[in-house]
Amino acid sequence: MVQWFEERLYDDFSALYRVGSVVYQDKSEHQDLIIFDHDRFGRILALDSIVQLTTSDEFIYHEMMSHLPILAHGAARRVLIIGGGDGGVLRHCLMHKSVEQVTLVEIDQSVIDLSLEYLPMISAGAYDDPRANVIITDGAKFVAETDEKFDVIIIDSTDPVGPGRVLFDPSFYKSVVGCLTEQGVVVTQSGVPLWEPESSKLTHDGLKPLVADFGFTRAPVPTYVGGDMLLGWGCKSPAVRQTPVEELRKRYADSGIVTKFYTPDVHVGAFALPPSYLTHLG
Structure with missing residues (x-):
């Protein structure tokens, strides 16, 4: 089954990333963090469902x-x-x-x-x-x-x-x-x-x-x-x-x-x- 990560910065727009594999996911005291691999953007770090960086750019x-x-x-x-x-x-x-x-x-x-x-x-x-x-x-x-x-x-x-x-x-x-x-x-x-x-x-x-x-x-x-x-x-x-x-x-x-x-x-x-x-x- 294909897994997708949804980045929702705005009420009327979101971006979907097809997840290759989830490397890590956890909720810390301060923020919700996920690291996953993506075919186009490489490894992606997201905090509170917002992409912070990708290894591609x-x-x-x-x-x-x-x-x-x-x-x-x-x-x-x-x-x-x-x-x-x-x-x-x-x-x-x-x-x-x-x-x-x-x-x-x-x-x-x-x-x-x-x-x-x-x-x-x-x-x-x-x-x-x-x-x-x-x-x-x-x-x-x-x-x-x-x-x-x-x-x-x-x-x-x-x-x-x-x-x-x-x-x-x-x-x-x-x-x-x-x-x-x-x-x-x-x-x-x-x-x-x-x-x-x-x-x-x-x-x-x-x-x-x-x-x-x-x-x-x-x-x-x-x-x-x-x-x-x-x-x-x-x-x-x-x-x-x-x-x-x-x-x-x-x-x-x-x-x-x-x-x-x-x-x-x-x-x-x-x-x-x-x-x-x-x-x-x-």
Whole structure:
């Protein structure tokens, strides 16, 4: 008998994935998690019936979330990741030899454990890197209480429902900006603008008043329903986003990193958005 996984983000639309085999399924204290194999998309991780990543296209999201802010900054030494227990963003941040420490704050230890067991290709040994500092706690609580400062903060959150809702609150963004260094950059998952405009609206309204430079970049991830995903951008200095593409190319070449989606030219172009992506922002 054919088994199907239904992703239902919206009341009037759902997506069906034919399940090759269920690798793992369980409900933790914080969320309902399933990992299964699919002929087209490879191995899929879903939380609370929403696809979080697939091994066929995870590199698009993870590369844009990590290399874009780190290379824009140009001298990032300390990076903070909120969420991201699968280890994909962590892996890409640690590719930068100039980065001295990456602190990953994940609310659910089981996401890390299960990703290491069933999706080891995503983190690819990143959790064994001595520069990785893993803290199991609520991300909002961490940024509200810590005295540490970070050059880059990456909010690899779920959608603004359930436990992930707090990571879109103005008070959370205020705490995040308070953790940034003078030239610090924050990027955050902000949803698909044409299908779930409320996510980017929350990011816009909560983060823009707190930073000198605010905007969105785009990441076209095929398995995220609705097309392009917006990544919120906030920085204490407008000069960081204005880094010339020639300088970005030099930084990228000097890093020795090989990517499958990110390039310095993609970096610059990612900030150019169609008007229809922004009309709901007011």
